Amino acid sequence: MFLETTINTTQKRGWIEVVCGSMFSGKTEELIRRLKRAQIAKQNVEIFKPAVDTRYSDDKVVSHDESAIRSTPVESASNILLLSGDTDVVGIDEAQFFDESIVEVCRELANRGVRVIVAGLDMDFKGVPFGPIPHLMAEAEYVTKVHAICVRCGNLAQYSHRLSHDDKQVLLGEKEAYEPVCRHCFQEINIQQ
Ligand SMILES: Nc1ncnc2c1ncn2[C@@H]1O[C@H](COP(=O)(O)OP(=O)(O)O)[C@@H](O)[C@H]1O
Ligand SMILES: Cc1cn([C@H]2C[C@H](O)[C@@H](COP(=O)(O)O)O2)c(=O)[nH]c1=O
Ligand SMILES: [Zn+2]
DSSP, X not given: OOOOOOOOTTSOOOEEEXXXXXXXXXXXXXXXXXXHHHHHTTOOEEEEEETTOOSSOSSEEEOTTOOEEEOEEESSTHHHHHTOTTOSEEEEOSGGGXXXXXHHHHHHHHHHTOEEEEEEESBOTTSOBOTTHHHHHHHOSEEEEXXXXXXXXXXXXXXXXXXXXXXXXXOOOOTTTEEEEOHHHHHHHHHHO
16 A cells, blocks of 8 residues: 655655556556545645546546546646646546656656656556656656456456457547456467457
8 A cells, every 4th residue: 555655844845656557457546545635634636637538527537436536637738737736736647648748747746846646557458558657657756556356367467458459559448348457368368369
C-alpha cells in the first residue's frame, strides 16, 4: 500500500506519483482513494481526464467497480495548467491518452508545489509502452504498479489482451473488448495468433 508522504506545512513542496498497470488492475480505485484522502485532509483537489475517454461519465472518473469522483474532461494537457490555479493536489486519470506535453505539465505543477497523482496504462494491448506513461514513470518521485487477476489462470496480470483484431493503438472498451492476463498467458495467446 502507498503511504502518503508527511506534508511539511511550512514549505509547500510538490512531487509526482504514478499509478500504472493493466486494465482492471485498480489504477482508478487507487487514484480515487488517494484523492478522497486528500479531500478529507481539506486539501484543494482537482481531477482531470482526457475528453476522449467518454466511458461511464463525462464529469466523473469512475472505476470498473463504480467508485467515482467528480472530474473535468480536458481536450489537451495544457488545459490542466490553466485550470489548476489554487490547487494542492491534481489527479489525472487515463493519462496514456495525452501526448508528451503532459510530462511538462506535470513537471510544472510539481515545481510549483502541487502534489500530482497520475494514473494510466503502462502498456498497450501489444505490450508496448503506452504514450507518455514511461516518461512520467521516469520523472516521478513515486511509482506504484498495480495488478489485475489473470482471467485465464488466476495469477497476477500485467497485460491487457485485446479480444478483437483491430490494430489501432487507441480503442476504448471494457470487458467485451479486453481481458487482463499474466505474462505466461499473454505469451501463449500471441504464439497462437
Ligand atoms: N480480472 C480482474 N482482476 C482484478 N479486478 C477486476 C478484474 N475484473 C474486474 N475487476 C474489477 O475491477 C476493479 C478495478 O477497477 P479500476 O480501478 O477501474 O481498474 P483500472 O483503472 O486499473 O482499469 C476491481 O476492484 C474489480 O472489482
Ligand atoms: C490496452 C489498451 C486499452 N485501451 C483503452 C481501453 C480503455 O478504454 C482504456 C483503459 O481503461 P482502464 O481504466 O485502464 O481500464 O484504454 C486502448 O485504447 N488501447 C490499448 O491498447
Ligand atoms: Zn495467466
